[in-house]
Amino acid sequence: MKIDNSPPRGTRDLLPDGVAARDHALAKITEVYRRYGYHRIETPALEDIRRLKGGEGGENEKLIFQVLKRGLDEVVEGGTRLPDLVDLGLRFDLTVPLVRFYANNHATLPSPFRAFQFAPVWRAERPQKGRYRQFYQCDIDLIGEASVLAEIELIEATTEALDAVGLTDTTVRLSDRRFLSALAHHVGLDQSQWPGFFISLDKLDKIGWDGVRTELVEKRDLPATAVDQTRSIIEGLVGLDPSKVADRISDAVPAVPDDVVADMATTVAGLTALGATRPVRWEFDPTLVRGMGYYTAQIFEVSHPASSSSVAGGGRFDSLVGRSLGRDVPACGFSLGFERIIDLIPTTPARAALAVLVEQDVPVHHAMRHAREARAEGREVTVVRRSGKLPAQLGRLEAQGFTGFVHLRSADGTAEPERPLGSAG
Incomplete structure (x- = not known):
């Protein structure tokens, strides 16, 4: 039987031009993050399935590619449970592996620790445009910094990285999980109802208030009065002037703790100061939830008008490291939606590539000498044998x-002067 040469459904091959565009963007992003003191780390693609299913990955835990144990028989006993067959899984994000990495290596790492990751992740998504089962994430994380210096630095570095790759016209959306918890408490929801409340609220931009209300009241059996009160409060907080954000969230939801209001005021002041030095558009978004269950405080996303989904997102996850290390360690991270960013970048980087075009009777060592001399100048050089009509070959090279x-x-290896492509016939 002939095997299909197409890549597996939900994945894709990348041609050289596509890889060149990605390398160019990654180099720009890496340079920005390097200037902020973030250093590259790597973790394995495989993680213990118990860690991946630890209850903090939100909806993504349903999308894990699970790996069968080695040495299983071709036929297993009837009634065998899947957990008895699986011990590993492919990572669905880079934060869960980072936490394990830090717990394992913290004794040799500086504090605070600034980590930069660029690596593939896997999710068993339903394939569609812009959604792949294998894709790259690009993360920075700051571990060991308890103040909102971490949030402000992460936002500043990431917006600068987006500017560096040419992605402009973005908006930073900011909220706080503690505010959302206080809101849920304020409208009378039991804490056991909060996770479902957050999940439905996170769909607001896709299904609207009517859809959210239907889901919360009819599917999750939450009180209609609580849902309507939530809508009224949130709509009153949309589009706030930055200088009024901290005061207004305290007025709207008196149960919001004072430290949450103070943190928001500090972040607002930091973003306002940043906006005085370069264009940075941001807004407080009380509907922002973020799907991962491990977020504990401020959360943020970056949106772009040409993308229906965010191009970056993150937040604080103070409790996650402690579950692996046995003691609480403050942590905050920001993840770039690398695949979406690549699709939005307006131009492909130009190559400055030289072809050493060699007639059939020219000895190979002469061709290699010319190429070697040009490469010594830092240029990209390829030796190409002459074939067919010269104008047609030059067109193909261009x-x-x-x-x-x-x-x-000539056989003695004498070269004609270098010429730009498009100028010769």
Whole structure:
């Protein structure tokens, strides 16, 4: 039986131009994060399935690719449970592996620790445009900093990284999980109802208030009065002037703790100061929830008008490290939606590639010498054998991204002067 050569459903091959665009963007992002003191780490693609299913991955835990134990028989006993067959899984994000990494290596790491990750993750998504089962994430995390210095730095660094790759016209959306918890308490919901309340509220931008109300009241059996009160409070907090955010959330939800209001005021002041130095648009968004269950305080996303989903997101996850280490460690992170960003970048980086075009009777060592000399100048150089009609071959080279060529005609290896492609016939 012939095997289909297409990549598995929900994945894709990347051609050289596509990889070049990604490498260019990654280099820009890496340079920005390096200037802020974030250093690259790597973790395995596989993690213990118990860690991945620890209850803090939100809806993504349903999308884990699970890996069968080694040494299983071809046929297993009837009635065998799946947990008895699986011990590992492919990571669905980079935060859960980071926490394990930190717990394992914290004794040798500086405090606070600034980590940068760029790596593939896997989710058993239903394949559709813009959603892949294998995709790359690009994360920075600051572990060991308890103050909102972490949030402000992460937002500043990430918005600068987006600017560096040419993604402008973005908006930072800011909220706080503690505010949302206080809101749920204020409208009379039992704490056991909060997770479902948050999950439905997070769908507001997709299904609207009518859809959220239907889901909360009819499917989750929450009181209609609580849902209507929630809507009234949230709509009163949308579009606030930055200088009034901290006061208004305290007035709207008196149960919000004072430290939450103070943290929000500090973050607002930091973003306002940043906006005085370069264009940074941001807003307080009381509907922002973020799907992961491990967020504990401020949360944020970056939106772009050309994308129906956020292009970056993150927040504080102070309790997550403690579950692996046995003691609480403050932590905050920001993840770039790398695949979405690549799709939104307006141009592909230009190559400055030289073709050493060699006639059939020119010895190979002469061609390699010319290429070697050009590479010593830091240039990208490829040796290409002459074939077919010269204008047609030059056209093919130009289409492949070459910008210039030298033509070796004689057996002694003498080269004609370098010429830009498109100028010769």
